[in-house]
Amino acid sequence: MLQEAISYSIAAGESVRLVQVTDPHLFADDEGQLLGVNTANSLNAVVDTIAACRYPAHFLLATGDISQDYSPQSYRNFVKAIEPLNLPCHYLPGNHDDPRVMHLNMQGEQIYGHQRILAGDWQIILLDSTVYGKPGGHLVESEFNLIEQAVAACPEHHTLLVMHHNPILAGCAWLDQHCLANGDEFMQRMAEIPQVKGVLWGHIHQQLDQIYSGRNHDIQLMATPSTCIQFKPQSDYFALDALQPGYRLLELRADGSMLSNVFRVPGERFSPDKDASGY
Numbered sequence: 001m002l003q004e005a006i007s008y009s010i011a012a013g014e015s016v017r018l019v020q021v022t023d024p025h026l027f028a029d030d031e032g033q034l035l036g037v038n039t040a041n042s043l044n045a046v047v048d049t050i051a052a053c054r055y056p057a058h059f060l061l062a063t064g065d066i067s068q069d070y071s072p073q074s075y076r077n078f079v080k081a082i083e084p085l086n087l088p089c090h091y092l093p094g095n096h097d098d099p100r101v102m103h104l105n106m107q108g109e110q111i112y113g114h115q116r117i118l119a120g121d122w123q124i125i126l127l128d129s130t131v132y133g134k135p136g137g138h139l140v141e142s143e144f145n146l147i148e149q150a151v152a153a154c155p156e157h158h159t160l161l162v163m164h165h166n167p168i169l170a171g172c173a174w175l176d177q178h179c180l181a182n183g184d185e186f187m188q189r190m191a192e193i194p195q196v197k198g199v200l201w202g203h204i205h206q207q208l209d210q211i212y213s214g215r216n217h218d219i220q221l222m223a224t225p226s227t228c229i230q231f232k233p234q235s236d237y238f239a240l241d242a243l244q245p246g247y248r249l250l251e252l253r254a255d256g257s258m259l260s261n262v263f264r265v266p267g268e269r270f271s272p273d274k275d276a277s278g279y
């Protein structure tokens with residue numbers, strides 16, 4: 001059965017404005033580091049940068065890999081870290097999350113684990129692309145059913161799909177072995193649903209903006225940098241990039257078009273271990 005959506009009342013014709021943060025890889029310990037980057041500090045720097053840009057967002061999307069150590073405290077640390085933004089936060093799991101520990105500990109007045117959001121002329125669907133115990137992703141048939149039923153329930157709404165894994169290849173051989181395994185099937189099926197205007201994800205720790213040309217309509221594809229370490233684009237082997245932690249702002253317009261940009265923490269505060277070969 002289709003879960004009830006959480007609704008935001010937004011004036012007719014007004015855009016829906018979102019902030020996406022992804023892959024914070026937090027630890028229970030605030031001193032925890034991933035390949036030389038203190039992930040609590042880098043998330044705090046991203047939050048400060050978002051706050052400083054004064055984007056009048058309606059809500060925040062957190063697209064998985066919230067935790068690096070699966071600890072309850074890492075999720076509570078995330079809830080605390082985003083508090084200064086004072087925005088409702090909608091989250092979904094990544095391959096480094098334990099969904100049960102996550103749901104139990106992502107608790108707060110403005111923290112939501114709903115599958116569907118209705119806001120203005122848009123429906124946003126949060127999908128679970130994770131496979132227990134595996135770094136790669138897969139969308140099971142019940143997730144396709146969710147999309148189809150949600151679109152059928154709100155056929156006049158433009159639809160944005162959000163998940164953790166990349167449904168298209170990122171171009172990094174080592175990383176693409178952990179992509180959404182049925183990404184081709186997913187894109188082909190979404191190309192048949194004209195309401196689906198965009199797909200947004202994390203996981204690949206790098207920016208990607210691309211248009212998928214379906215038979216009858218285009219789908220905007222967007223991946224967003226992690227709030228901690230960055231993977232080097234187009235690298236066959238594990239390699240880190242010196243780019244700073246980042247986030248994405250989106251504007252979903254009433255006519256079904258989307259404006260979106262990636263931004264990064266200014267300066268060069270976060271330098272990962274250049275010789276790292278994985279984690």
Ligand SMILES: Nc1ncnc2c1ncn2[C@@H]1O[C@@H]2COP(=O)(O)O[C@H]2[C@H]1O
Binds near residue numbers: 178238
């Ligand atoms: N050297 C490596 N080769 C292949 N996979 C890796 C390597 N290092 C880390 N990974 C996995 O690949 C994943 C990609 O991004 P994640 O943040 O999900 O976490 C990463 C690890 O689970």
Ligand SMILES: [Fe+2]
Binds near residue numbers: 094096203204226
């Ligand atoms: Fe990640």
